[in-house]
């Protein structure tokens with residue numbers, strides 16, 4: 495396992511590479527080219543410049559999160575062929591620059607959904623939270639305005655304004671897409687890109703749906719043990735793998751995360767590790783990473799990662815906003831640094847105990 499942090503680039507992130515380098519044990523960052531749109535080809539020059547900037551700060555570029563997938567691919571329109579060709583070209587350029595991990599998701603319209611980006615907890619920290627009852631009252635096409643008003647002026651990852659300006663149109667386009675069609679479109683995409691991934695040793699790592707159930711009637715296909723196994727079996731090569739996100743899977747108390755980690759051995763290329771508090775069915779708050787602060791057992795989760803011989807990057811996922819920090823919701827420095835250190839502490843203890 496190697497500890498990493500997500501970084502949004504010098505243009506968008508309040509956190510600097512220099513600060514990330516000072517988190518003990520953090521060796522790299524996970525990032526993306528923020529000025530590109532889904533469907534565009536990433537140039538080799540832009541990839542190299544991003545990599546050089548990170549390496550100059552004494553860190554490695556441990557993986558890309560994300561190379562976003564154009565909606566025409568998810569919907570399965572004839573125009574997907576061009577977007578798949580562009581995606582392959584981007585993968586080739588990444589591969590030539592020695593980048594071997596690409597996180598992506600296949601969620602329609604919204605990359606993730608929350609009802610509050612800054613819910614205050616009793617200790618004065620704020621967290622992202624989800625309440626199905628509140629979501630049910632929101633017009634999905636107005637979702638972005640509601641959240642954006644609450645984002646403190648920061649860019650929200652996966653909520654690109656140009657895409658969200660088209661939310662109404664997107665809902666219309668996804669109307670005929672049920673879970674089976676979405677699944678088949680994902681398999682079609684993966685089969686098309688796998689030869690390139692195999693050639694360059696690129697591990698594709700799909701992110702779980704967040705939350706782990708259908709929101710606004712949109713289909714969900716990566717949210718439980720059964721459907722994830724089906725996806726791995728449909729394209730049975732190592733390069734078709736997972737970003738195992740404990741917070742996304744853990745939004746549902748029905749997911750046994752340590753069991754899932756063990757079952758998917760060999761196919762988990764990237765880990766997002768964070769904790770959530772289950773408040774009621776369909777209602778949860780994000781929490782500090784510490785087991786006792788939430789509903790997930792982080793020791794059992796890290797032990798499962800250790801048992802499968804996880805060698806890929808893990809990052810603390812969202813953190814709370816603490817100590818007066820102003821940053822992108824979920825992505826401040828302080829609580830994620832605490833999370834990284836805690837997870838590394840668990841790892842050291844697990845590793846040393848295993849050797850005794």
Ligand SMILES: [Mn+2]
Pocket residue numbers: 701739740741742766811
């Ligand atoms: Mn995640």
